[in-house]
Structures are given as structure tokens and as C-alpha cells.
Amino acid sequence: MDLLLISILNSVINAEIEFDMKEFTIKEIQDQVDELIQTLNGYWPPLAMLASVTEELGELAREINALEKIKVKKKSEIEKNIGEELADLFFSILCISNHYKIDLNSEFQQVLDKYQKRDKNRFLN
Numbered sequence: 558m559d560l561l562l563i564s565i566l567n568s569v570i571n572a573e574i575e576f577d578m579k580e581f582t583i584k585e586i587q588d589q590v591d592e593l594i595q596t597l598n599g600y601w602p603p604l605a606m607l608a609s610v611t612e613e614l615g616e617l618a619r620e621i622n623a624l625e626k627i628k629v630k631k632k633s634e635i636e637k638n639i640g641e642e643l644a645d646l647f648f649s650i651l652c653i654s655n656h657y658k659i660d661l662n663s664e665f666q667q668v669l670d671k672y673q674k675r676d677k678n679r680f681l682n
Contacts, residue, residue, distance in 0.1 A: 583662040590651045600656045610649040617642040 581589070594600055601609070620639045622628040630636075654661050 587651055587655055591655050606653045613646040613649050617646055
């Protein structure tokens, strides 16, 4: 690799927003996503973001199908990571929640409470 290309790659890498590698609350993750999106000219229109969720969900489904040997990948297809696909899907969902100013921390707690109350005796033998 020539020095000019290495210099360009280093410039691109150094221009990226760096995040600490620690555990975050959902609110902190939403804030980080918002910070990143604002540096990239803002959020897409809502239906485009929903299309992104659908696309990422399809990629996750493809990886699970391959992992479970339901639909084996072609040799030309790139091996992907299910964790990465889940994170891509989560990122897309966070973009929608941020666009609509939804506090997913609060909403998620309400959902957990709902499932706990509704299903507390549902799956007992």
C-alpha cells in the first residue's frame, strides 16, 4: 500500500467519532446515535428509516437462516456476524426513536412491566 493511501485511510479513521467501550444505558446510546447522525447531515425521512429497519431485519434473518442451516449461503456471499446484524437493527430503531423524541429507556421499562404482569403465570408448568 502506498504512503498516500495510508495517509488518506488514517485521516478517515481519525475523523470518526470515537466512543468509549463501556456499558451504556439506552438513553446514553440514543444520545451517541444522535451525536453521530447530526455529524452526518441529520436523520433520514421516517419511511426511509423504516425501510432501513426492514433491510437490517432481512440481513439478520439471512444470517440466522445460514447459521441454522435452513438456507445455506452461496460461496460468493460474505460471512456476517449475527451480533453485528442485531446492532445494525438496533441502530436503525434508535434513529426512529430519536427522530420522534421517544425515550426508549422509559418505554422499555414499561414494556418489561407489561410482560411481567401479563405473563407471570403464563409459561409455568
